[in-house]
Amino acid sequence: MTLPKSTRFLVIGAGIHGLSTAYHLALELKASGQGSGADIVIVDKTGIAAGASGIACGVVRNNYYQPAMSELMAANVEVWESDPTAYHYNSVGYMALGPAAQVSDLTEVAERQERIGYANTLITGEAACDAYMRTIFPDWRAKGIEIVLHEHRGGFAFNVDSMHGIANKARAEGVTIIDGVRVTGFDSDNAGAVTRVHTNEGSVDVEQVIVGVGPWVPEIWRMLDLPAKIDVRTPAGEVHAGQNMWTYWYLQEGEIQVDPLSFDRADGTAPPVIHVDTDAPLYADNGTLITDELWGIYYKRDRHGVQGGASPLAIGSEFEVDPYPTASVDDTFPDMWCAALSHCMSRFEGCRASYKDARSGGAGAFTADNFPVFDYMRPNVYVIADSNHGYKMIGVGKEVARVLTGGHSTLLHPFRYERFATGDLHPVSNSPYPWS
Numbered sequence: 382m383t384l385p386k387s388t389r390f391l392v393i394g395a396g397i398h399g400l401s402t403a404y405h406l407a408l409e410l411k412a413s414g415q416g417s418g419a420d421i422v423i424v425d426k427t428g429i430a431a432g433a434s435g436i437a438c439g440v441v442r443n444n445y446y447q448p449a450m451s452e453l454m455a456a457n458v459e460v461w462e463s464d465p466t467a468y469h470y471n472s473v474g475y476m477a478l479g480p481a482a483q484v485s486d487l488t489e490v491a492e493r494q495e496r497i498g499y500a501n502t503l504i505t506g507e508a509a510c511d512a513y514m515r516t517i518f519p520d521w522r523a524k525g526i527e528i529v530l531h532e533h534r535g536g537f538a539f540n541v542d543s544m545h546g547i548a549n550k551a552r553a554e555g556v557t558i559i560d561g562v563r564v565t566g567f568d569s570d571n572a573g574a575v576t577r578v579h580t581n582e583g584s585v586d587v588e589q590v591i592v593g594v595g596p597w598v599p600e601i602w603r604m605l606d607l608p609a610k611i612d613v614r615t616p617a618g619e620v621h622a623g624q625n626m627w628t629y630w631y632l633q634e635g636e637i638q639v640d641p642l643s644f645d646r647a648d649g650t651a652p653p654v655i656h657v658d659t660d661a662p663l664y665a666d667n668g669t670l671i672t673d674e675l676w677g678i679y680y681k682r683d684r685h686g687v688q689g690g691a692s693p694l695a696i697g698s699e700f701e702v703d704p705y706p707t708a709s710v711d712d713t714f715p716d717m718w719c720a721a722l723s724h725c726m727s728r729f730e731g732c733r734a735s736y737k738d739a740r741s742g743g744a745g746a747f748t749a750d751n752f753p754v755f756d757y758m759r760p761n762v763y764v765i766a767d768s769n770h771g772y773k774m775i776g777v778g779k780e781v782a783r784v785l786t787g788g789h790s791t792l793l794h795p796f797r798y799e800r801f802a803t804g805d806l807h808p809v810s811n812s813p814y815p816w817s
């Protein structure tokens with residue numbers, strides 16, 4: 382397919398955000414009589430699911446300490462639930478387990494979920510947590526767990542399949558998706574609006590541009606002449622000058638190849654996604670100490686076994702993202718992750734031997750406060766930069782579509798770029814992860 386000479390809406394990137402925005406925009410244009418999917422072109426330098434959305438673990442959860450994130454996540458889950466077949470979505474639930482340091486954060490999250498009608502079970506106290514886990518998994522044996530937040534909604538989706546599911550929906554609405562087209566620059570008018578987008582396959586005149594390029598966002602940010610360093614005002618009014626707008630983190634994930642059905646609940650049903658943070662010392666099955674500091678893992682049942690990850694590695698403001706995914710994992714990751722699985726459930730004892738060096742892991746570009754920026758960064762350029770929170774955020778495109786057609790999104794408002802200057806930042810949790 383060749384690049385047209387012009388289009389009303391040019392979407393850059395065929396990951397979760399580009400595809401979801403295009404699909405929902407097509408619906409919105411049709412419903413409001415403003416046009417149709419034929420007004421939308423998606424270009425991707427590689428193809429559908431070539432970026433982070435195609436490598437993500439696919440976990441869909443609500444658990445966020447920040448009210449704005451949690452409310453947005455509830456809206457995302459509704460979109461996943463709206464068509465589980467097309468989105469290859471598994472509504473198995475999600476469990477967050479934490480040590481004493483996380484009791485107040487997770488309790489607050491659970492109370493907010495109650496208020497917004499997001500079904501959960503909250504258990505506190507080590508003995509009660511242990512008993513609750515053992516009713517679901519009789520071989521549960523993790524130490525030092527003081528709180529369990531069991532979300533009965535959420536779960537996971539199959540990454541590449543779900544992207545093709547959304548792409549098919551978009552195409553059915555008339556959206557054009559073109560692979561192998563890399564955006565290389567922009568022409569702007571005097572007001573800063575982009576008039577023409579340059580690519581390796583020629584140029585295209587545009588009315589509006591939507592940027593959904595995941596970990597490549599710093600590149601497009603530079604092409605749009607946006608600042609690499611920014612001043613960040615804290616809610617207390619203190620100004621941190623010259624902060625990196627973007628920092629790369631490397632997310633480590635792996636899998637063990639075991640019979641997927643060996644990871645079941647006691648009643649034979651599919652297990653929820655499990656996320657454990659703990660300060661209990663972690664030992665390998667042979668008794669070697671792996672760490673005596675706070676550690677965390679997440680895991681889920683997959684088609685070929687059990688898949689998941691652990692704490693990410695901070696990289697810094699410079700990183701060569703291509704080829705993507707860039708590599709696999711740190712040398713120490715398989716030992717740590719497998720020891721952690723065994724720490725949690727005796728069924729995983731000895732699982733290190735089943736660890737598979739899969740195509741896994743990848744980089745993410747995090748913003749100055751580790752939360753997304755969803756905003757117009759030029760008068761007609763809407764940037765969706767999810768700060769690596771976003772496979773689960775299938776509903777963001779629906780909200781963006783409303784904004785692009787002249788509406789307002791209360792859910793996206795807290796993620797405007799202006800917050801760095803005004804100090805309207807999100808609260809910070811006690812989690813060891815930069816995304817909780």
Ligand SMILES: Cc1cc2nc3c(=O)[nH]c(=O)nc-3n(C[C@H](O)[C@H](O)[C@H](O)COP(=O)(O)OP(=O)(O)OC[C@H]3O[C@@H](n4cnc5c(N)ncnc54)[C@H](O)[C@@H]3O)c2cc1C
Pocket residue numbers: 393394395396397398399424425426427428429430431432433434435436437438439440441562563564565593594595596597632633634741742743744745765767768769770771772773774
């Ligand atoms: C290992 C890993 C595990 C993760 N696990 C989860 C998880 O379990 N749950 C969760 O919610 N999130 C997870 N995430 C985060 C999530 O994957 C990302 O936040 C999300 O997929 C980003 O989606 P996107 O559409 O912005 O970008 P992407 O999916 O990266 O898509 C961007 C697309 O833009 C294209 N592109 C880039 N530059 C250009 C250009 N110049 N011209 C044209 N096209 C271009 C790329 O080819 C790519 O296809 C994970 C991330 C990683 C790396």
